[in-house]
Amino acid sequence: MIGVSHIVVDWGTSSFRLWALDRAGAVLAERRSAQGLAASAAEGFETVLETHLAALAIPEGVPVMMCGMVGSRAGWVEAAYVDTPAGLDRLTEKAALVPSARRPVRILPGIAQRGAQGSDVMRGEETQLLPLIREGFAGLACLPGTHSKWVRVEEGKVSGFATFMTGELFHLLRSASIVAPAVDGAATVDPRSEAFARGVGDGLAAPDMLGSELFRLRAAWLLEGAGPDAAxxxxxxxxxxxxxxxxxxxxxxGPVALIASGPAAALYRAALAQAGVATVTTHDAEDCVRAGLHAAAVSAFRLERMSA
Amino acid sequence: MIGVSHIVVDWGTSSFRLWALDRAGAVLAERRSAQGLAASAAEGFETVLETHLAALAIPEGVPVMMCGMVGSRAGWVEAAYVDTPAGLDRLTEKAALVPSARRPVRILPGIAQRGAQGSDVMRGEETQLLPLIREGFAGLACLPGTHSKWVRVEEGKVSGFATFMTGELFHLLRSASIVAPAVDGAATVDPRSEAFARGVGDGLAAPDMLGSELFRLRAAWLLEGAGPDAAxxxxxxxxxxxxxxxxxxxxxxGPVALIASGPAAALYRAALAQAGVATVTTHDAEDCVRAGLHAAAVSAFRLERMSA
Structure with missing residues (x-):
């Protein structure tokens, strides 16, 4: 492949996304697969990575910057957390080198919060935040997902954050709980539906009743034959x-920056508007993670020199 | 078996409990098994029941009163819900006869709540409440379980109730969520432990943070090596x-009657005390369901005549 400067990879629990970038960060090629952490550990992380690179004919020596769960204890090489308050420079400085790799491969660390604010961790979301922080963003960012993050950014640093298990609870409840028969056969959630809006309103007004409202999804199905889409x-x-x-x-x-992609983006936008939260900006999560990885790669690999 | 007047059975989603009673309700024998709804449907409800009765040498003609999910749509015969406000007499009157059974077998209905109070259902708990209602209980009752019930009793009737998915959420989170590794290997929950008390306090003070606190169980395990028992x-x-x-x-x-058995009883007693809730009375759930079934059997089968 001609003009490729570096490779960036977002490697998570359940997905692998790779982009070949030029020196300016433009996408020359990409690869996606469902080779998440468990599958990749079994096959071998380097094998998975190099197979994708070979398919794109990426020359040896082209460096790779990665983020996500690949840097966790169960990943390829552990990239130890950087503690809050955590700045962009700190993340790039602490990018872990994979010593066994045949080419320069680095993994960005996640961020840990300890002490009085409560223990919390992120891996991958910090990279999505990097481009916003570089552009001077300050305030609160919302990053929906299996484990949604609400992140406070001050003076170019992540000063604190909280993770909510929203996406995972949704998946568990719809597939493995007594609620499952009531939602069986439902398609995707329509962010414009009245049932969604009422749910947002009730959850916001009475979060203490969540455990009861969940059971009532089943009761409404039993007693009233409520349909799966609405449930x-x-x-x-x-x-x-x-x-x-x-x-x-x-x-x-208050106003938040929403960083999301796919169906979650539309759902969170609709729900935030309903909750009276102004979204200052919305950003595609995939664009953000790629831009963050690019910035980290340029900094860590000093690409102007390496490509000489 | 000599002196047996009637049989009572609490037949739920995951368990079968049968007692042979004399005319006064004293226990002459009992049988327990894990033959819940799915297993019993496959084997045949009558086969399961009659096998247990044969093991106790119960004569033909001895009647059987049952409650629980065996009366649900997926059970042996559906015992249609009685709507709130629901009194003791109504439940017994509406006990469904199993037409195919070779002996008199009846199943008590559950209770449904419809309309403005919110859809909700119970099956089995109403039978646990029967003895309290017969003794003139009025007020709020708490019945912990996979689906905990909070039930208001007024003038001998169940006037309204709410179900919380507490037990099911506990099971799902400990076994199938990202929290699972943090609690792996833990024994039972000690109701006197500081970790339990702090959890109760935090959940009570900030139920809106539940989705975040759940994730932090994992974070505390990752960052601080928090032990599984405390988690x-x-x-x-x-x-x-x-x-x-x-x-x-x-x-x-306010004051509540706690109807519970097993580990849940001690946990709820400790947590209710910590929450400043006075428990007016505590009752063993198994004693209650047996007494409720006995009362219903005496009424429905007019046992003074049948045993002549």
Whole structure:
């Protein structure tokens, strides 16, 4: 491949995304797969990576910057957490080198919060935040996902954050709980549906009733034959509403930067608007992680010299 | 078996409990098994029941009163819900006859709540409440379980109730979520432990933070190496505290009758005391369900005549 300067990879629990970038960060090629952490550990992380690189004919010596769970204890090489308050420079400085790799491969660390603010961790979201921080962003950012993050950025640093298990609870409840029959056969959640909006409203107004409202999804199905689409939309809304009620403690009712992609983006935008939260900006999470990895690669690999 | 007047059975989603009683309700024999709904449907409800009765040499013609999920749509015969406000007499009158059974077999209905109070259902707990209602109980009752019930009793009737998915959430989170590794290897929850008490306090004070506190169980394990016993106790405490915060809407901070057995009884007693809730009385759930079934059997089968 001609003009490739470096490779960036977002390697998570359940997905692998790789981009070949030129020196300016433009995408020359990409690869995606479901080779998450467990599958990759079994196959061998280097084998997985090099197979994708070979498919793109990436020359030896082209360096690779990665982020995500690949840097966890169960990953390829552990990239120890950087503690809050954590700045961009600190993350890049602490990028872990993979000593066994045949080319320069580094993994960005996650961020840990300890002490009075409460133990919390992120891996991957910090990289999505990097481009915003470089552009001078300050305030609260919301990053929806399996484990949604609400992150406070001050003076170019992540000063504190809270993770909500919203996405994981949604998945567990819809697939493995007594609520499952009530949502069986439902398609995706429509962010414009009344059931979603009511769920958001009820979850926000009474997060203490969440455990009861969840059971009532089943009761409404048993007693009233409530349909699966409305039940799934209400389930999603209740969980988002309860998350927003908690996030309000961090100023989550003021303006926020929403960093999201896929269906979550539309759901969170609709729910944030309903909750009266102004979204100052919305950003595609994938664009953000790629831009963050690019910035880290340029800094860590001193690309102007290496490409000479 | 000599002196047996009738059989009572509590047949739930995951367990089968049968007692042979004399006319006064004293226990002459009992049988227990894990033959819940799914297993019994496959084997045949009558086969399961008659096998247990044969093992106790119960004569033909001895009648059987049952309650629980065996009366649900997925059970042996559906015993349609009685709507709130629901009294003792109504439940017994509406006990469904199993037409195919070779002996008199009846199943008590559950109770449904519809309309403005919110859809909700119970099956089995109403039978646990019967003896209290017969003794003139009025007020709020708490029945912990996979799906905990908070039930208001007025003038001998169940006037309203709310179900909280506390037990099911506990099971899902400890076994199938990202919290699982943090509690792996933990024994049972010690109701006297500080971790449990702190969890109750935090869940009660900030139920909106539940989704975040759950994730922090994992973070504390990752960052601080928090032990599984403390993490499991905190998980249990957080969920109970959040339930109590919701139950407070129904007067759940006033005195309550606690109907529970097994480990849940001690956990709820400790947590209720910590939450400042006075338990007027505590009752063993198994004694209650047996007494309720006995009362219903005496009424439905007119036993003084049948045993002549």
């Amino acid at each position: 799934l939309a209400r389930l999603s809304g209740l969980l988002l509403g309860a998350e927003f009620a908690g996030a309000a403690r961090f100023g989550g009712r | 499991l106790a905190r998980l249990s405490g957080l969920l109970l505290g959040a339930e109590f915060a919701g139950a407070a809407r129904f007067g759940g901070r």
